[in-house]
Amino acid sequence: MLLVLTDVQFEDRPGWTKAMLRRVAKSFKVPDFMHPERTARDFGATPEFWFGTGKAGAKAHMDSHVQATVSVQISGRKRWRLMPLRQRDAPFLAMIYSDGQPYENDEGWQPLFEIVLEPGEGLFFPPGMIHETMNVGDVCASSVTFQFNYPYAARFYRRFFPRVRYTADIGESWVLIKEWARLGLHGDKKGKGEPYDQARQRADVGKHFAKLDKDGDGRLTEAELSFLDSPAINAIAWHDLDGDEAISLEEFREGFAYWSDVTSSAIKATPKEWRKFQLFGTIENLEDIPQGLAKKMRQAALAEERRLKAAKEQQSEL
Numbered sequence: 081m082l083l084v085l086t087d088v089q090f091e092d093r094p095g096w097t098k099a100m101l102r103r104v105a106k107s108f109k110v111p112d113f114m115h116p117e118r119t120a121r122d123f124g125a126t127p128e129f130w131f132g133t134g135k136a137g138a139k140a141h142m143d144s145h146v147q148a149t150v151s152v153q154i155s156g157r158k159r160w161r162l163m164p165l166r167q168r169d170a171p172f173l174a175m176i177y178s179d180g181q182p183y184e185n186d187e188g189w190q191p192l193f194e195i196v197l198e199p200g201e202g203l204f205f206p207p208g209m210i211h212e213t214m215n216v217g218d219v220c221a222s223s224v225t226f227q228f229n230y231p232y233a234a235r236f237y238r239r240f241f242p243r244v245r246y247t248a249d250i251g252e253s254w255v256l257i258k259e260w261a262r263l264g265l266h267g268d269k270k271g272k273g274e275p276y277d278q279a280r281q282r283a284d285v286g287k288h289f290a291k292l293d294k295d296g297d298g299r300l301t302e303a304e305l306s307f308l309d310s311p312a313i314n315a316i317a318w319h320d321l322d323g324d325e326a327i328s329l330e331e332f333r334e335g336f337a338y339w340s341d342v343t344s345s346a347i348k349a350t351p352k353e354w355r356k357f358q359l360f361g362t363i364e365n366l367e368d369i370p371q372g373l374a375k376k377m378r379q380a381a382l383a384e385e386r387r388l389k390a391a392k393e394q395q396s397e398l
């Protein structure tokens with residue numbers, strides 16, 4: 081049986097002081113390969129400590145934030161099991177991976193990775209990873225978890241964009257990805273996208289590229305993209321397929337059309353009355369959709385997935 085940790089916010093409790101947090105931040109050294117000059121603030125602001133006895137842990141869930149996570153084991157041992165988000169047939173507009181829900185979904189709980197962290201070891205995982213923890217052994221286990229933004233997991237988002245765009249639990253990333261894909265190209269405020277061929281043929285994509293390419297060398301670099309809201313390194317990671325750390329016109333055309341196509345197909349596959357929730361500006365955060373409506377949306381998407389799956393199976397039998 082799994083025991084759930086009680087979430088105690090020490091920040092609000094007597095005895096907890098800012099000085100203690102500073103001490104924690106001071107004794108944690110961000111390793112060089114994690115860009116301490118850009119991530120120190122994230123690491124200083126997000127430590128979460130977890131204490132628990134044997135068999136205590138967190139039920140399987142996906143965090144809805146868009147940052148990557150690092151968990152460092154301080155004492156005791158903790159088992160982690162992780163499952164990547166899967167390919168879907170129907171788009172989801174309501175969360176299906178909140179605490180404990182992965183055990184009940186049709187797809188089942190099929191962790192792909194299992195690891196036991198020993199004291200001093202750390203685990204890194206990208207956003208969108210479903211995870212479950214359990215302390216192993218009888219002693220009190222303690223660990224500290226951090227989230228960080230620099231860089232965002234932009235290559236992960238590019239590689240798995242259809243899964244990401246069809247899974248509401250990670251819907252916070254949709255706004256970010258739109259910015260990377262468009263590089264500030266005007267229009268499409270609501271993020272509707274358009275079919276691939278149409279997007280590939282757009283004349284304004286080429287014009288926009290030429291405008292951004294200040295030195296005219298045919299490559300967009302970090303300096304030329306410094307106007308973006310999130311560091312340019314993320315947008316470059318989204319587009320850059322040949323690994324030269326810059327964006328060519330062809331890469332921009334492709335990265336833009338790919339985003340556009342997946343986005344428009346997610347919207348098209350959503351029942352008409354709910355399409356507005358797929359668009360920016362309707363609702364700040366998908367978590368704010370009223371519970372009754374969210375339940376209806378979830379059930380409709382699950383039913384649609386079952387229908388599409390059955391249709392596929394029937395097709396392969398013929």
Ligand SMILES: [Fe+2]
Nearest residue numbers: 141142143211
């Ligand atoms: Fe979590």
